[in-house]
Amino acid sequence: MTAIGIRAAAPTDAAECARMLAEASRDRRTVRVVGGMTKSYIGDVGDTDTEVRTSGLAGIVDHVPADLTVTVVGGTRMADLADALARAGQFLPLDPPHADHATIGGIIAANSNGFWRARYGGVRDLLIGTRIALPDGTVARSGGRVVKNVAGYDLNKLITGSFGTLGVIVEATLKVLPVPTARDGVVATFARGPDAFAAASAIARAASRPEAVAVERTARDDWRLIATARGAAAAVARATADARREIKARGGSAAIAADELDELRELPARATDGALVRVAVPIAAQSAFADTAARLEGFATLVADAASGVVRVHVRGDDDAVTRGAEALLLAARMVGGGGRVERRAEHLRARLPASPTRTNGGLLMRRIKDAFDPAGILEPGRSPA
Amino acid sequence: MTATFPLPYPNADAPGEDLIARCVHCGFCLPTCPTFAVLGVEMDSPRGRIRLMKTVWERRLGADAAGFDDHISKCLDCRACETACPSGVEYGKLVEGARSQIVAVRPRSRIERAIRVAAFDWLLPHRRALGAFASISVLAKRLGARAVLRATHLRAAGRMADLLDLVPDRASASGPPRIVRARGERRARVALLRGCVMGSVFAPTNAATARVLARNGIEVFVPDDQTCCGALHAHAGERDRARALARRNIAAFEKAEGSERGRAPFESVDAVIVNAAGCGAAMKEYGWLLKDDPEWSTRASAFAAKVKDATEYLADIGVREQPRGLGVRATWDDPCHLLHGQKVREQPRALLAAIPELELIPLAEADWCCGSAGTYNVTQPDLARAVLDRKVGHILRSGADVVITANPGCLMQIQAGLRAAGSRVTVVHLMDLLDQAYGP
Amino acid sequence: MRGLVDLLGPSKVLGARADLVVYEYDGAVDTATPDAVVLPESTADVSALARFCHEHAVPIVPRGAGTGLSGGAIPVEGGVVVSFARMARIVEIDAANLRAIVQPGVINLHLSTAAAPYGLHFVPDPSSQKACTLGGNVAENSGGPHTLAYGVTTNHVTGLEIVLSDGEVVRLGGKAIEHEGYDLVGTFVGSEGTLGLVTEITVRLVPLPEDKRTLMAAFETMDAASETVSAIIAAGIVPGAIEMMDQLATEAVEAAVHAGYPLDAGAILLVEVDGPRDGLDDIRQRIETICRENGARSIRIAATALERERLWAGRKGAFAAMGRLSPDYYVQDGVIPRTRLPEILRVVKGAGERHHLRVANVFHAGDGNLHPLILFDLRDGPEELERAKAAGLEILTACVEAGGSLTGEHGIGMEKNCYMPLQFAAQDLAAMRRVKEAFDPAGLMNPGKVFPTPSRCREFVLAAAR
Numbered sequence A: 001m002t003a004i005g006i007r008a009a010a011p012t013d014a015a016e017c018a019r020m021l022a023e024a025s026r027d028r029r030t031v032r033v034v035g036g037m038t039k040s041y042i043g044d045v046g047d048t049d050t051e052v053r054t055s056g057l058a059g060i061v062d063h064v065p066a067d068l069t070v071t072v073v074g075g076t077r078m079a080d081l082a083d084a085l086a087r088a089g090q091f092l093p094l095d096p097p098h099a100d101h102a103t104i105g106g107i108i109a110a111n112s113n114g115f116w117r118a119r120y121g122g123v124r125d126l127l128i129g130t131r132i133a134l135p136d137g138t139v140a141r142s143g144g145r146v147v148k149n150v151a152g153y154d155l156n157k158l159i160t161g162s163f164g165t166l167g168v169i170v171e172a173t174l175k176v177l178p179v180p181t182a183r184d185g186v187v188a189t190f191a192r193g194p195d196a197f198a199a200a201s202a203i204a205r206a207a208s209r210p211e212a213v214a215v216e217r218t219a220r221d222d223w224r225l226i227a228t229a230r231g232a233a234a235a236v237a238r239a240t241a242d243a244r245r246e247i248k249a250r251g252g253s254a255a256i257a258a259d260e261l262d263e264l265r266e267l268p269a270r271a272t273d274g275a276l277v278r279v280a281v282p283i284a285a286q287s288a289f290a291d292t293a294a295r296l297e298g299f300a301t302l303v304a305d306a307a308s309g310v311v312r313v314h315v316r317g318d319d320d321a322v323t324r325g326a327e328a329l330l331l332a333a334r335m336v337g338g339g340g341r342v343e344r345r346a347e348h349l350r351a352r353l354p355a356s357p358t359r360t361n362g363g364l365l366m367r368r369i370k371d372a373f374d375p376a377g378i379l380e381p382g383r384s385p386a
Numbered sequence B: 001m002t003a004t005f006p007l008p009y010p011n012a013d014a015p016g017e018d019l020i021a022r023c024v025h026c027g028f029c030l031p032t033c034p035t036f037a038v039l040g041v042e043m044d045s046p047r048g049r050i051r052l053m054k055t056v057w058e059r060r061l062g063a064d065a066a067g068f069d070d071h072i073s074k075c076l077d078c079r080a081c082e083t084a085c086p087s088g089v090e091y092g093k094l095v096e097g098a099r100s101q102i103v104a105v106r107p108r109s110r111i112e113r114a115i116r117v118a119a120f121d122w123l124l125p126h127r128r129a130l131g132a133f134a135s136i137s138v139l140a141k142r143l144g145a146r147a148v149l150r151a152t153h154l155r156a157a158g159r160m161a162d163l164l165d166l167v168p169d170r171a172s173a174s175g176p177p178r179i180v181r182a183r184g185e186r187r188a189r190v191a192l193l194r195g196c197v198m199g200s201v202f203a204p205t206n207a208a209t210a211r212v213l214a215r216n217g218i219e220v221f222v223p224d225d226q227t228c229c230g231a232l233h234a235h236a237g238e239r240d241r242a243r244a245l246a247r248r249n250i251a252a253f254e255k256a257e258g259s260e261r262g263r264a265p266f267e268s269v270d271a272v273i274v275n276a277a278g279c280g281a282a283m284k285e286y287g288w289l290l291k292d293d294p295e296w297s298t299r300a301s302a303f304a305a306k307v308k309d310a311t312e313y314l315a316d317i318g319v320r321e322q323p324r325g326l327g328v329r330a331t332w333d334d335p336c337h338l339l340h341g342q343k344v345r346e347q348p349r350a351l352l353a354a355i356p357e358l359e360l361i362p363l364a365e366a367d368w369c370c371g372s373a374g375t376y377n378v379t380q381p382d383l384a385r386a387v388l389d390r391k392v393g394h395i396l397r398s399g400a401d402v403v404i405t406a407n408p409g410c411l412m413q414i415q416a417g418l419r420a421a422g423s424r425v426t427v428v429h430l431m432d433l434l435d436q437a438y439g440p
Numbered sequence C: 001m002r003g004l005v006d007l008l009g010p011s012k013v014l015g016a017r018a019d020l021v022v023y024e025y026d027g028a029v030d031t032a033t034p035d036a037v038v039l040p041e042s043t044a045d046v047s048a049l050a051r052f053c054h055e056h057a058v059p060i061v062p063r064g065a066g067t068g069l070s071g072g073a074i075p076v077e078g079g080v081v082v083s084f085a086r087m088a089r090i091v092e093i094d095a096a097n098l099r100a101i102v103q104p105g106v107i108n109l110h111l112s113t114a115a116a117p118y119g120l121h122f123v124p125d126p127s128s129q130k131a132c133t134l135g136g137n138v139a140e141n142s143g144g145p146h147t148l149a150y151g152v153t154t155n156h157v158t159g160l161e162i163v164l165s166d167g168e169v170v171r172l173g174g175k176a177i178e179h180e181g182y183d184l185v186g187t188f189v190g191s192e193g194t195l196g197l198v199t200e201i202t203v204r205l206v207p208l209p210e211d212k213r214t215l216m217a218a219f220e221t222m223d224a225a226s227e228t229v230s231a232i233i234a235a236g237i238v239p240g241a242i243e244m245m246d247q248l249a250t251e252a253v254e255a256a257v258h259a260g261y262p263l264d265a266g267a268i269l270l271v272e273v274d275g276p277r278d279g280l281d282d283i284r285q286r287i288e289t290i291c292r293e294n295g296a297r298s299i300r301i302a303a304t305a306l307e308r309e310r311l312w313a314g315r316k317g318a319f320a321a322m323g324r325l326s327p328d329y330y331v332q333d334g335v336i337p338r339t340r341l342p343e344i345l346r347v348v349k350g351a352g353e354r355h356h357l358r359v360a361n362v363f364h365a366g367d368g369n370l371h372p373l374i375l376f377d378l379r380d381g382p383e384e385l386e387r388a389k390a391a392g393l394e395i396l397t398a399c400v401e402a403g404g405s406l407t408g409e410h411g412i413g414m415e416k417n418c419y420m421p422l423q424f425a426a427q428d429l430a431a432m433r434r435v436k437e438a439f440d441p442a443g444l445m446n447p448g449k450v451f452p453t454p455s456r457c458r459e460f461v462l463a464a465a466r
Ligand SMILES: Cc1cc2nc3c(=O)[nH]c(=O)nc-3n(C[C@H](O)[C@H](O)[C@H](O)COP(=O)(O)OP(=O)(O)OC[C@H]3O[C@@H](n4cnc5c(N)ncnc54)[C@H](O)[C@@H]3O)c2cc1C
Pocket: B025, B026, B027, C026, C027, C061, C062, C063, C064, C065, C066, C067, C068, C069, C071, C072, C073, C084, C104, C125, C126, C127, C128, C131, C132, C133, C134, C135, C136, C137, C138, C139, C140, C141, C142, C143, C144, C145, C192, C193, C194, C196, C197, C198, C199, C319, C320, C409, C410, C446
């Protein structure tokens, strides 16, 4: 993937990483930060002068099972971490796409969440400490290894979803949990979208607390709803019973879920043509948004994390229809009080369809923050929100 | 900013530093304070007022400072903050102490002094005078004096008109006889405080109280020579006047009580019953009021220990005769000086629960002051109205036909507020209600 | 002062001596007198006053209910205190979207009360929830007993309207779970009034748990109680709350609220599990067993909602009840990895003994958030406070050395800003300063907080050097 002529470097420790950034800053060389290369499609990335790869920054620094925390080096792969935690009977309650190859640093930088967010919180909720290599050559620490901490500003939040535009995540501490004993799930089909979302919403706020509630729609099929639960056996049984009841009440037909969520989760990996739009909207607005989406020319697939209001829509077909469709979706999201971006689009659409066409609130502050952390503007020039 | 003042407080009634020190300025009391709810400023919150008292001790503010007077005066002395305080700050004692100091240091206009003398020395302690005043007031009301006073457009006259609003439409002096014998087997023997306002305007409530107690096997006697309890004086900072009245009352009750000869004082009386929450709260604090008086302090404490609110006493001893049903939709409003001043909460509710068929609707913010706080209507008319409006709003929303309470001030205040709002909801003393339920 | 009155009208500006002295304090021990107090009634008022202060280079110090425990609302460098007491409206309860929009002066508990008819509540429940404001919660990133399982304030805020020190009004986030660009909502929460004034907050509302089990276990020693906490967590149980209290604290609480705590136990644990009814009793049973295995000498289970409330009333009134033991207290808020509890509690005890001060402990044991309450009496002289602070510093140093933090929920404020170098290196603080400069280039927002200031911290730095 590396374009010819780009210098790539893989620092082996935090200080070295920071030094590289400082040198690039001094020489005004633009830098791309590369983890598992799983999300290289995101943003308006063009070629940069340099690539900093975190592959040399891997390993578990500390895992104290009784504290339910783990500290890892930024380039550690999610899969490797999961293996290590599993050996201690624990897991990182995060199910982002591309989990096989993605690195922890990349997941944090891209704020890459999955369907479990409804139950366990997202990246921003699980991340309690970071060390970040900055373009001024220093390594700054924020938060720590304790689950509760309000000393100083919470730069963990700032770095989550910053796409490498402020610094390189060289270390992260996350909350982990013991692996629950039981899990189960339900999949249902609905003829109408509003029914599917109404059921999803009822399940999501049920006292029995599902682990994930997703809604899917493809151009060919009906609306599908998938709900899963994990925990103690009694609680799981109750949750699936609740889900079935809500489904039935709204005319859906329920069956036992297999691994449907995995397939839904990996939509970004599959959506290599056309455009994949990702929006976050208020949860009650999803139904109307989804209805709009499903009527678009070129509509292919919609996957909603119905408990959180994060919806991905894949549109494909002729370029005009894709562009128009993507723009309509972003506009619709804004109209209901949300926002979004074009997460992925075919290579040849890059010029026509910008990744982040919406102007976000607080743009001025973001600009100032970007300038304060990266005055030379070297980091990920195509991904800065400012 | 830190100029010092020569003398923190003029005399020993000052709000004690040790009482102030209990306040850890946690702020828990703020949301319960009616004046803070209306004004939203720290000076008019319990924590702020305590801080002002402390600042005077630190000589950074004079006890005669206008701001001190202003914010201490705005306090309703409702003592809701006391209930809210986890630290056990005795705010009532503090604010009455602070007021006494303001009275002592602040020169008042001649008119104000004259009014104080008239009200505190002449009117309140003399039942007949108060009764006469009440009768005149009722007459004045009938004659449309309110409209006349309002028409003058004078602020003071307007306030007088507001005061008239408070006077009930009846003024009667038909109180209970000196002794009301217990019905059936006698379970207890109690002395009843007649009270100044109760005795003149609400005499029927006194009679009703005696009847209700007698029905339940309690003998009631009404000592002669008793006088006003002095609560309003203490609230207004007139502590010497309050002490004088307290001494007279203690002596009067001691004397009357001696009717069962050969007993030590207060041994043969089971309780001193008060049906006005404000008076009861003050009389329970006679010990504190007279603590620095060597001749009286022990007697005062012995007396105070016997004081019980009528609802408290009756519920604690237990209702013996089941009242008949009363098919009303009622709601209970806690008098501040019962709930916060005397910490009596469950007993009146238990009595209400004992009346069959009575539908009791919970009142939002039943634990909030109604704005009746002695002379508060006159001194702080705007605030008093804001506090009252809040109460009336909750009552109207509750849908109740009758508001039940247990303090004459609250009764008059709430009734006036309801009337002003064009509502026909009535306000009744719990003892009157019980009396009605028992029937003749 | 006059300028402010001209700008906002006399009813919104305070300047008399009797007015200013009551804005000198918060819930902690530090004090300073403001030059003026402003009581805005709208975002427009806030923006106008900020512009005014910007023009005249006057510090701006936001204030909620003044229950803060790190001097956050104290105008240590003078200036204008902005009280949000009159911006206390619940703008919207949006049950369908599980959100509420509130003004910053809304009291924490009032929001949950308003949401209850919809079967929802606002999760963060600081012990001060009857009094503290949501603006203060956002500024301090407040926690509470029940944030162990469900997250602190930052996990429950999705949108903010803020006014910057130059008067600019900025909206961040909204009702959706996340927004494009940097997470400035998350960055702002916990910034202790140093980045801007919050004028509106969008929060998550969460369905009320279906049921709860609350149990109180009494132990001979703090050690036994601490081991129990570790054992519960290690067993994979994440209760809604695990709170611990030592004997001295129990004594004060019992005097205040009669919660029914045993007075002769060395330590008590309050454990609550909540969620779907199914399986709840199993979990409670397991916790009970763990408690017994670790030497609990008595266990009481709240049978009714009223009993549960009483148990909690004791815990929630604990700090304030200290007034019954001592006129002044200095509360620390250090955090440690929960496995280090027994060892740090010994440090706490030692610090009290060394400085001849009584120390009561009431704290969030489940997340390792200590609250040693160091009792002293200022009437014995100002050096009493110095001794209390010295004891506090010993404790905090031990917390940081154990891999913990100076503060878990009360904030750094003006109380611990000099200690920041214990936990953060120069480059860490420099990174935070960049954020500060982006939001507040003029440096007018709540100066003297969070970051060490050369003037006030010189002595501390010198002492540390020695
Ligand atoms: C008895 C007691 C128990 C407590 N228990 C807990 C507990 O369990 N958990 C916990 O986390 N805390 C607790 N606290 C601490 C305190 O209640 C919290 O920090 C609370 O969030 C402060 O809210 P407040 O409204 O009182 O804010 P204040 O004390 O008035 O201010 C706190 C900070 O917030 C800033 N601020 C306030 N409003 C705004 C605004 N609108 N915009 C910008 N900045 C603003 C101020 O500048 C200041 O820095 C307790 C305090 C007491 C006294």
